[in-house]
Structures are given as C-alpha cells and as structure tokens.
Amino acid sequence: MIAIAISGADFLREHLRARMTLAMLVVLPALFVLVSASVLGEFAKALGGSVADDSASALGAGWAAAFLAGALGFFQVASSREADRRLALAGMGAGRVAVARISASILLGLFVSAVAFGTLWLVAGIAHPAHAFVAILIFALIYIGIGTLVGSFISEPLEGSLTVAFIFLIDAFSGPGMSGGGGIAQLMPTRKAADVLIAAGAGQSSPAGDWIAVGLTTLGALLLAAGAFWFSARPRSA
Amino acid sequence: MAVLRAEGIEKGFHRGLPPRRRRIEVLRGASLEVGRGELVGLVGENGSGKSTLMKIVVGLLERDAGTIERAGKLGYCPQTPLLWEKLTVAEHFELFSRAYELGPAEASSATESLLSELQFERYRDYRIEDLSGGTRQKLNLALALMHSPDLLLLDEPYSGFDWETYLRFWEMSERRRDDGMGILIVSHLISERDRLDRIYELREGRCQET
Numbered sequence: 433m434i435a436i437a438i439s440g441a442d443f444l445r446e447h448l449r450a451r452m453t454l455a456m457l458v459v460l461p462a463l464f465v466l467v468s469a470s471v472l473g474e475f476a477k478a479l480g481g482s483v484a485d486d487s488a489s490a491l492g493a494g495w496a497a498a499f500l501a502g503a504l505g506f507f508q509v510a511s512s513r514e515a516d517r518r519l520a521l522a523g524m525g526a527g528r529v530a531v532a533r534i535s536a537s538i539l540l541g542l543f544v545s546a547v548a549f550g551t552l553w554l555v556a557g558i559a560h561p562a563h564a565f566v567a568i569l570i571f572a573l574i575y576i577g578i579g580t581l582v583g584s585f586i587s588e589p590l591e592g593s594l595t596v597a598f599i600f601l602i603d604a605f606s607g608p609g610m611s612g613g614g615g616i617a618q619l620m621p622t623r624k625a626a627d628v629l630i631a632a633g634a635g636q637s638s639p640a641g642d643w644i645a646v647g648l649t650t651l652g653a654l655l656l657a658a659g660a661f662w663f664s665a666r667p668r669s670a
Numbered sequence: 671m672a673v674l675r676a677e678g679i680e681k682g683f684h685r686g687l688p689p690r691r692r693r694i695e696v697l698r699g700a701s702l703e704v705g706r707g708e709l710v711g712l713v714g715e716n717g718s719g720k721s722t723l724m725k726i727v728v729g730l731l732e733r734d735a736g737t738i739e740r741a742g743k744l745g746y747c748p749q750t751p752l753l754w755e756k757l758t759v760a761e762h763f764e765l766f767s768r769a770y771e772l773g774p775a776e777a778s779s780a781t782e783s784l785l786s787e788l789q790f791e792r793y794r795d796y797r798i799e800d801l802s803g804g805t806r807q808k809l810n811l812a813l814a815l816m817h818s819p820d821l822l823l824l825d826e827p828y829s830g831f832d833w834e835t836y837l838r839f840w841e842m843s844e845r846r847r848d849d850g851m852g853i854l855i856v857s858h859l860i861s862e863r864d865r866l867d868r869i870y871e872l873r874e875g876r877c878q879e880t
Binding site for chain 1: 726728729730731732744746748752753754755756757761764765766768769770771797813817
C-alpha cells in the first residue's frame with residue numbers, strides 16, 4: 433500500500449514539475465470562471481436556452497475542472513504507456529500501477545477543482561459552497577474517466593487531445609440551459625452534475641435522485657479510468 | 671540448465687486498411703534457448719523481427735503461437751529508454767526498487783553500485799529530460815540490472831554509449847555471465863561475435879544457431 437502511495441506521488445510529481453502544465457492548472461480554471469458568466473449566457477441564448485449569470489459562473493468552474501482533468505487523464509495514459517508497462521512487468525503489476533495512476537489523477541482533479549471553486553467563490557460568491565465544490569469535483573472525476581478511456585485507444589497527443597476537446601464541446605453545449613435538452617443531451621455524462629451545479633450556483637439544493645445519479649456516474653467513470661490504466665499497463669502473457 | 675526456452679514462436683501484424691489490408695508474418699516458428707551462465711546473441715537484418723521476438727519473450731507483446739518457459743527473475747533493457755521525463759535518476763531507482771520489492775539496504779547498495787559501475791553518479795539528481803541520450807541509456811540498463819536477475823534480456827542496450835562505456839558494458843555483461851546470469855542480447859555488430867558464447871541468427875522468421 434505504501435509502495436502504491438509513493439508511486440502515485442511520483443506520477444503526480446511528474447505532472448506538477450511541468451511548468452506549463454502547472455501554469456495551466458492555475459490559470460485556466462480562473463479564466464473559465466471569469467469569462468463564463470457572459471460567454472455561456474450568450475451561447476445559451478444562441479442555442480435556444482437560458483442560463484442565469486450565477487449559474488453560468490458555476491458551470492464555468494465545472495467545465496474548467498472537467499476539461500483539465502480530461503486532458504491530464506488522457507496524457508497520464510498516452511504519454512507513459514510503455515514506461516508504465518515496463519514498471520508493471522518489473523514486478524509492480526498492472527493493478528498496482530493502475531491504482532497509483534488513478535490516485536495521482538484524483539489528486540490532480542482535486543487540485544483543479546479547488547482552483548476553480550476558489551475562483552468561483554471569489555468572483556461570484558456561492559450560496560451552497562459544499563454542493564458546488566462536490567459538483568465541480570464530480571465534473572473533474574467524470575472527465576478523468578473520459579480522458580483515460582480516450583488515452584487507452586489513441587496514443588498520439590494531437591489526435592487524443594482533440595478527441596477529448598470534441599467530447600467536451602458536445603457535452604458542454606448540449607448541457608442543461610444551453611439547448612432544448614432533448615436527444616443526445618440526455619445521454620451526456622455530466623448532465624446531472626450540471627443540474628446540481630446550476631442549482632448550487634442559484635442557491636438551491638438538488639433532489640436526492642440527482643445526487644444518486646451523479647454518484648453512480650462518477651463511480652462508473654472512476655471504474656472506467658481504473659480499467660483504462662490497467663489495460664494500458666498490463667503485460668502480455670509470456 | 672535453461673533460464674529461457676522459447677519454441678515455435680509465431681507472430682504476424684495487420685497493416686493498412688481494407689481493401690489494402692494485409693498481414694505481415696514476422697516470426698514463423700522461432701525457437702531459442704539461453705542457459706545459466708551463458709551470453710547469447712540474437713542477430714539479424716533490420717526488420718527481421720529481433721525486437722518483436724524480444725518483446726514476446728519479455729511479455730510486452732502477445733504471440734500468435736509457440737511456448738515460452740522462463741526461470742527465475744527477469745531483467746529487461748528495452749531498445750529505447752522507457753523512462754519518465756520529469757523524474758530524476760534517483761527517483762527512477764526508487765520506483766524500480768519498489769517494483770522489484772528490494773529492501774532499503776539492498777536498493778541503496780544496488781543503486782550505488784550501478785551508478786558507480788556505469789559512472790553516472792553525478793547525474794543522480796538530474797531529471798531525465800536534462801540527460802544526454804547516452805546517460806539515459808545507462809539508466810535504462812541499470813534499471814534492468816538492479817535486482818540481479820537470473821535472465822537478462824538486452825535489446826541493443828549500448829546505443830548512444832561512448833567507446834569507454836561500450837567496453838565497460840561488455841565487461842559488466844561478461845562478469846555477470848561468469849556469476850551465472852543468463853543473458854540474451856540483440857546485436858548487429860560483427861565485431862561483437864567473439865564476445866558471445868552462442869549466436870542465433872533470425873532469418874525469415876526463424877532462429878538459426880550459427
């Protein structure tokens with residue numbers, strides 16, 4: 433267990449030592465929240481929906497955490513696949529490598545969620561801070577699952593990050609308040625998390641059913657991420 | 671006593687998209703054996719399948735047919751260094767010592783010994799991104815050796831080495847061979863043939879002992 437924790441810390445350090453990555457982890461969530469109130473409101477109108485400024489700021493924080501966590505999840509799988517496989521083969525095993533990787537991803541998700549939430553708190557204030565933070569974190573965790581899944585099939589950085597960005601855009605612009613909400617919008621993974629976040633932004637609580645739905649979606653995303661990490665690190669039978 | 675026995679290994683790859691999709695057979699029943707205290711070479715032309723066979727033996731690639739038997743601990747040095755760019759040399763040794771389940775004293779002793787033997791102690795706290803190709807390759811090799819494996823698989827492990835390091839590499843290999851380690855090394859230099867106990871040549875997907 434200690435070996436997994438230390439290895440997870442190594443994987444986390446690997447990302448935090450990249451100055452550009454670190455700068456993006458701090459700057460992007462803040463920018464998303466700062467511009468989202470006006471931009472998301474305008475987009476919503478253009479798409480036939482409507483989002484209040486407070487809810488738009490809250491959604492911006494969620495999307496910031498989602499996008500960064502998804503991109504980091506992708507790069508965690510795609511950029512270190514061969515080295516992770518070597519480590520698994522050396523005796524750590526694909527399962528322990530996967531647990532170390534997912535621990536690092538969750539900590540990175542917590543970090544970007546905290547930055548996004550902190551900016552939201554400072555810029556817009558929030559009536560239900562605990563609800564908002566959990567919902568932002570859920571956005572990040574769901575996108576860790578999406579990013580790692582993409583990374584397990586696509587290893588090229590350009591193609592992979594574009595795929596994550598494409599899923600993100602479809603998800604964001606079909607979300608609640610942004611469009612009519614029918615069709616594909618009902619199937620998007622962050623649908624219920626967005627409902628919870630919009631409600632928290634507007635100072636309202638969410639029904640238990642929504643929390644159960646986001647809990648199950650998050651659990652599914654984390655299992656997906658664990659599977660993707662394991663799949664990438666697993667040695668082939670010799 | 672054999673530490674590695676591979677028999678009838680077959681491997682093919684699909685290339686291209688329909689209707690031009692085709693299958694390339696790389697290995698067509700390759701067999702080889704490495705005994706304890708043996709330094710065995712695997713030679714062949716570019717694209718003959720040496721690295722494919724090595725990856726199959728290690729367990730990084732699935733085979734289509736054949737059997738592989740390995741005995742004892744395995745050490746593997748890939749052709750291209752598989753390392754983490756932002757971690758330091760010391761952190762790599764720590765990461766692999768945990769994978770090999772070495773105790774603190776054993777890990778420290780192995781690390782110091784290999785840093786000294788390959789003469790790159792001063793790079794201990796350097797990140798991989800700041801190392802030259804040759805120093806990366808030294809670390810790549812050292813990580814395969816740190817748990818004193820019974821079977822060592824080396825896929826052109828000296829690319830990027832200067833002449834002195836290249837000679838030291840062969841001294842290290844011969845010393846370990848004399849201590850009982852079985853070593854299989856992918857090589858393509860004729861000058862190295864005298865250093866090897868036996869040589870397999872991979873030709874048309876099969877290994878022939880020369």
